[in-house]
Amino acid sequence: MMPKSKRQRQFFYIIPYGIWLVLFVIAPLVLLVFQSLTTPTGHFTLHNYAIYFASGTYLRMTFNSVWYAFLITAVTLIVSYPMAYLLNQLKQKQFWLLLIILPTWINLLLKTYAFIGLLSKSGTVNNFIGLWGVVPQQLLFSDWSFLLVAAYIEIPFMILPIFNSLAEINPRLEQASRDLGANRWQTLRRVIVPLSMPGVKAGIQAVFIPSLSLFMITRLIGGNRVITLGTAIEEHFLVTQNWQLGSTIGVVLIVAMVITMILTRDRARRSARKGR
Amino acid sequence: MSRVKWHAFLVTIYLLTKSEGWELTNTSTPIIEFKNVGLSYDDNEVLKNIDLSLEAGKFYTLLGPSGSGKTTILNLISGQLTATHGDILFEGNIINDVPVEKRNMNTVFQDYGLFPNMNVFDNVAFGPTIKRMSKTDINAKVTEMLDLVKLSDYADREINELSGGQRQRVAIARALANDPEVLLLDEPLSALDYKLRKDMQYELREIQQRLGITFVFVTHDQEEALAMSDWIFVMNDGVIQQNGSPEDIYDEPINHFVADFIGESNILDGIMKTDYLVHFTGKDFENVDAGMRPNERVEVVLRPEDLDLTTIENGKLVVTIDDQSFRGDYYEITALDDDGNEWQVQATNKAEIGERVGLTFDPEDIHIMRFNESEDDFDARLESYEDDADDAKE
Numbered sequence: 134m135m136p137k138s139k140r141q142r143q144f145f146y147i148i149p150y151g152i153w154l155v156l157f158v159i160a161p162l163v164l165l166v167f168q169s170l171t172t173p174t175g176h177f178t179l180h181n182y183a184i185y186f187a188s189g190t191y192l193r194m195t196f197n198s199v200w201y202a203f204l205i206t207a208v209t210l211i212v213s214y215p216m217a218y219l220l221n222q223l224k225q226k227q228f229w230l231l232l233i234i235l236p237t238w239i240n241l242l243l244k245t246y247a248f249i250g251l252l253s254k255s256g257t258v259n260n261f262i263g264l265w266g267v268v269p270q271q272l273l274f275s276d277w278s279f280l281l282v283a284a285y286i287e288i289p290f291m292i293l294p295i296f297n298s299l300a301e302i303n304p305r306l307e308q309a310s311r312d313l314g315a316n317r318w319q320t321l322r323r324v325i326v327p328l329s330m331p332g333v334k335a336g337i338q339a340v341f342i343p344s345l346s347l348f349m350i351t352r353l354i355g356g357n358r359v360i361t362l363g364t365a366i367e368e369h370f371l372v373t374q375n376w377q378l379g380s381t382i383g384v385v386l387i388v389a390m391v392i393t394m395i396l397t398r399d400r401a402r403r404s405a406r407k408g409r
Numbered sequence: 410m411s412r413v414k415w416h417a418f419l420v421t422i423y424l425l426t427k428s429e430g431w432e433l434t435n436t437s438t439p440i441i442e443f444k445n446v447g448l449s450y451d452d453n454e455v456l457k458n459i460d461l462s463l464e465a466g467k468f469y470t471l472l473g474p475s476g477s478g479k480t481t482i483l484n485l486i487s488g489q490l491t492a493t494h495g496d497i498l499f500e501g502n503i504i505n506d507v508p509v510e511k512r513n514m515n516t517v518f519q520d521y522g523l524f525p526n527m528n529v530f531d532n533v534a535f536g537p538t539i540k541r542m543s544k545t546d547i548n549a550k551v552t553e554m555l556d557l558v559k560l561s562d563y564a565d566r567e568i569n570e571l572s573g574g575q576r577q578r579v580a581i582a583r584a585l586a587n588d589p590e591v592l593l594l595d596e597p598l599s600a601l602d603y604k605l606r607k608d609m610q611y612e613l614r615e616i617q618q619r620l621g622i623t624f625v626f627v628t629h630d631q632e633e634a635l636a637m638s639d640w641i642f643v644m645n646d647g648v649i650q651q652n653g654s655p656e657d658i659y660d661e662p663i664n665h666f667v668a669d670f671i672g673e674s675n676i677l678d679g680i681m682k683t684d685y686l687v688h689f690t691g692k693d694f695e696n697v698d699a700g701m702r703p704n705e706r707v708e709v710v711l712r713p714e715d716l717d718l719t720t721i722e723n724g725k726l727v728v729t730i731d732d733q734s735f736r737g738d739y740y741e742i743t744a745l746d747d748d749g750n751e752w753q754v755q756a757t758n759k760a761e762i763g764e765r766v767g768l769t770f771d772p773e774d775i776h777i778m779r780f781n782e783s784e785d786d787f788d789a790r791l792e793s794y795e796d797d798a799d800d801a802k803e
Contacts, residue, residue: 309516316508
């Protein structure tokens with residue numbers, strides 16, 4: 134029996150995903166907040182937050198998370214913007230774009246393990262530089278290797294939105310800018326970059342937010358030298374079994390993500406709403 | 410040497426001896442010159458050996474159908490395209506290798522190309538800002554330009570808040586804010602509705618005359634070209650078919666393409682039996698053309714507004730009215746002659762469909778076009794008619 138009114142029909146369409154949403158998004162969020170505000174026996178408390186904010190260790194982890202997410206985003210952006218710009222001027226852009234997207238189809242853990250093979254003391258890189266008689270170097274378990282692998286994994290997610298926003302720019306605007314006396318560099322700075330900002334912001338969101346809670350790479354490549362909030366949550370849930378504190382850190386992380394979202398919100402949308 | 414060329418030669422010698430010190434200088438250098446300019450993509454020749462010369466301070470129009478090469482010429486002048494061969498000169502200097510941003514000309518684009526991330530003021534201020542003018546100078550310039558295009562109250566508007574006509578004005582103001590010596594306009598009015606287009610034609614012409622700079626205007630609209638220009642280049646297939654004042658081109662089209670493209674025309678095959686006698690639709694007609702081979706095959710052009718309906722006895726031709734529509738100040742009539750040729754007539758008097766009437770015209774309304782006549786030969790032929798007319802008066 135098909136429901137009759139439009140509203141009823143719309144409700145009908147929502148049901149499959151709605152179940153999903155409630156079970157796996159809303160319920161866990163509510164549980165997370167609830168756990169973070171209770172004692173193991175179920176009484177309301179702010180104790181967990183007090184522990185979190187009083188502890189130098191947790192604050193340092195928070196700082197670490199944000200700092201490394203920032204570094205990963207910065208490295209990714211510096212590599213991706215010129216690439217996306219170049220990509221837009223190539224004739225076979227769809228082909229090159231496919232090459233860039235291709236690695237994202239492969240499982241994250243597989244790629245991470247592949248890097249262990251590349252960077253370990255008996256790995257490909259050390260073998261290669263060994264040809265010139267260089268002693269095997271400790272490449273794994275360093276900040277640099279962590280940054281390298283994280284950036285490698287995130288780059289496609291940065292290139293794609295920037296590429297799309299650059300592709301949307303009318304080539305006429307570049308012509309007009311040159312016509313009005315601007316050289317290539319001035320055109321890039323005054324016309325192309327400002328107009329591609331929505332893509333840059335989307336890219337920053339897509340890279341910075343997931344980077345806040347990275348933990349497998351920190352362990353496998355970073356060797357747990359860098360402890361981020363992701364690692365801390367994993368430890369509390371799986372090792373120390375302190376779900377209350379784990380939840381508290383989770384809530385803090387979610388708040389940090391929401392703040393990032395607000396800061397990188399597309400301002401163009403506001404003026405578009407006003408204009409059209 | 411033909412009589413006409415010999416005559417022209419003598420006149421040239423005469424003028425040379427009269428000019429002071431035998432000098433031909435101080436006729437001002439053209440602001441833009443093309444010398445044998447061509448452009449090809451792979452094997453596709455878009456522009457073929459173009460020669461042209463533009464004087465400063467005039468309103469030029471490049472007129473032709475799409476794909477005729479008119480926008481290509483504009484892009485070669487602005488520097489967006491580079492010629493495959495030939496030289497482009499600006500005030501006598503070759504500018505083939507001068508990049509777009511260093512040429513003292515600006516363009517109004519067909520789709521305007523306004524920067525959507527800037528408001529009206531910042532769009533107009535773009536050129537002056539790049540030139541590092543002071544803030545006060547920029548303010549003054551932008552205000553002056555917005556005044557010129559009557560958009561003084563719109564400085565703070567966003568581009569997406571403007572109508573098509575207002576965007577058009579911003580594009581003009583932005584291009585003029587750089588004080589260009591040449592303004593290039595690439596079909597700027599084609600996106601506007603009829604009424605607005607008419608107003609802008611008038612206004613553009615006024616702006617050009619007020620500023621006194623050179624305008625090069627590209628359009629496929631022959632009415633627009635005739636209304637606005639000092640001088641028109643009619644283009645087709647990458648070649649300039651004819652250039653001249655709007656009156657010249659309308660009254661004396663050089664070939665079938667121009668006659669057909671500019672205004673309405675009746676074009677018929679004919680034969681120039683002797684000087685001043687042309688044969689078409691099975692009859693001989695007196696006309697004013699001469700200098701052709703006896704019995705040369707030609708095309709005959711008669712403009713619809715030069716034709717009149719009359720009685721069968723007074724008509725030079727007899728036609729049957731096929732269709733008629735009222736156009737306000739005249740009737741547009743389609744009629745068929747006995748050979749089956751279709752005639753377009755703009756008549757002030759009404760007729761009945763199916764009625765047989767006479768068609769009349771004057772000898773000077775018959776325009777003769779030779780096949781494959783070069784522009785130089787064509788001009789020389791027309792000049793010789795004027796000389797003949799002068800001789801006749803004396």
